Amino acid sequence: MGIDFTFVDPDASEEELSAAFRPNTKAMFGETIANPALTVLDIEKFAKVAHAHGVPLIVDNTFPTPINCRPIEWGADIVTHSTTKYMDGHGAAVGGAIIDSGNFDWDAHSEKFPGLTTPDESYHGVTYTKQFGQGGAYITKATTQLMRDLGAIQSPQNAFYLNLGLESLHVRMPRHCENGQAVAEFLEKHPKVKKVTYCGLKSDPYYELGQKYLPNGSCGGVSFELEGGKDAAKKFMESLKIAAIETHVADARSCVLNPASTTHRQMNDEELKAAGIAPGLVRFSCGLEDTRDLLDDIARALEAC
Numbered sequence: 001m002g003i004d005f006t007f008v009d010p011d012a013s014e015e016e017l018s019a020a021f022r023p024n025t026k027a028m029f030g031e032t033i034a035n036p037a038l039t040v041l042d043i044e045k046f047a048k049v050a051h052a053h054g055v056p057l058i059v060d061n062t063f064p065t066p067i068n069c070r071p072i073e074w075g076a077d078i079v080t081h082s083t084t085k086y087m088d089g090h091g092a093a094v095g096g097a098i099i100d101s102g103n104f105d106w107d108a109h110s111e112k113f114p115g116l117t118t119p120d121e122s123y124h125g126v127t128y129t130k131q132f133g134q135g136g137a138y139i140t141k142a143t144t145q146l147m148r149d150l151g152a153i154q155s156p157q158n159a160f161y162l163n164l165g166l167e168s169l170h171v172r173m174p175r176h177c178e179n180g181q182a183v184a185e186f187l188e189k190h191p192k193v194k195k196v197t198y199c200g201l202k203s204d205p206y207y208e209l210g211q212k213y214l215p216n217g218s219c220g221g222v223s224f225e226l227e228g229g230k231d232a233a234k235k236f237m238e239s240l241k242i243a244a245i246e247t248h249v250a251d252a253r254s255c256v257l258n259p260a261s262t263t264h265r266q267m268n269d270e271e272l273k274a275a276g277i278a279p280g281l282v283r284f285s286c287g288l289e290d291t292r293d294l295l296d297d298i299a300r301a302l303e304a305c
Contacts, residue, residue, distance in 0.1 A: 010039045017049040026112055027055050032071060032213070033063040035249065036259050036283040037276045038197045038223050040206035043213060047075025054109040062086070063219040063250065067173040074213065077104040078138070085250030086219070089165040089172055093158035098142060102135030116141060172252070172288060177217030179254075179286035179294055184222045186295050192232070192302050194280065197223040220286035221249060229280040232305040233258040236282060239301035242289055254287035254294060 008020045010030065017028075028050040030041045043059060050057040056077035061069055065086045071079050081087060083095040107129050110117035116137050119125040123145055128137035147153055154162070177200070184198035199210030199218050210218055226232040237245050243254035247263055257263065260272055260279045267275065286294060 010034065010041055014045060014049050021053050025053065025055060027058055029058045031060040032069050033218055035063065035221065036223050036281065038199065038221060040199050040209040040213065042209055043071050043074040043076055054112060056104040063221060064214055065169060065173055067170055068214050068217055072101040077101050083162050086173065086176070087165055087169060088162055089168065089252050091248050091251050093161040095154050095158055095162055098139065100139035105134055106137055120145060174217060175288050176220030176286055179291050180220040180222055182291050183284060183286055183294060183298065186298065187222065187224050190302060192227055192305065193224050194227045195225040219250065222284045222286065224282055225278045226280040226282060226305065228305060230258065230260055233280050233282050235305035236301045239304035240297055242293060242297040243284065249283065249285040251285060252288045254289055255285040257283045259283060
């Protein structure tokens with residue numbers, strides 16, 4: 001679609017972020033909690049730099065959900081979610097959501113956003129910022145023109161499934177986090193585990209950011225690296241009885257994946273290293289099962305690899 005990107009390290013300084021801007025940069029985008037690296041985004045820092053360059057900050061908040069983090073309160077302008085994950089809760093329906101804060105002043109940077117600040121001839125010549133104001137221009141264009149042209153709309157049945165999931169989201173998220181914390185603490189002490197990434201651990205480099213943005217918990221996702229590499233990861237996953245080997249994540253049922261041999265298998269070793277994907281990396285998505293059952297299952301699988 002003619003869209004290009006400049007990739008930056010989530011830990012980059014304000015100066016490094018500013019240096020990455022191009023004359024035609026239109027937005028900054030990041031994940032509150034990245035998948036599968038589980039890095040935590042410093043939302044305030046990214047928002048500050050984005051606004052200094054006259055562009056909005058867009059944050060994917062899929063993993064924490066609005067229960068555990070509200071990026072708009074930290075300066076984000078637009079928030080997105082893959083609703084297929086925790087919001088649905090059961091992988092029953094594919095979907096996504098966009099939340100527009102209405103805080104970004106598109107007219108103040110009109111030369112960057114002609115799609116919002118000049119007439120749209122495909123929709124009766126409307127100028128979205130004039131017709132719908134700062135608070136409605138972006139989301140109205142998304143739902144009238146772009147959704148019409150790209151067809152990104154849920155079926156009524158999928159919307160029904162999502163609504164069912166949303167009704168229990170506030171009850172499920174604390175349980176996912178409880179299991180995630182317990183699994184992370186268990187893995188951190190296991191001799192066959194080389195490294196554990198989970199911002200609820202005090203040893204994690206993102207612990208402080210996690211306490212700032214996610215004080216009530218982050219998510220059920222735990223990433224860890226096994227000493228035996230890809231072969232050990234394969235043996236570990238095949239030995240599990242509760243968790244299913246799936247590309248899916250953030251589900252009521254525990255799921256497990258070795259990204260190097262599945263989602264990222266098109267990358268060579270150098271590209272995997274640059275993406276932070278070690279050969280023995282395992283992404284474990286803790287579901288709603290009994291904590292003891294999960295820990296026993298993981299312990300048995302680790303003994304087998």
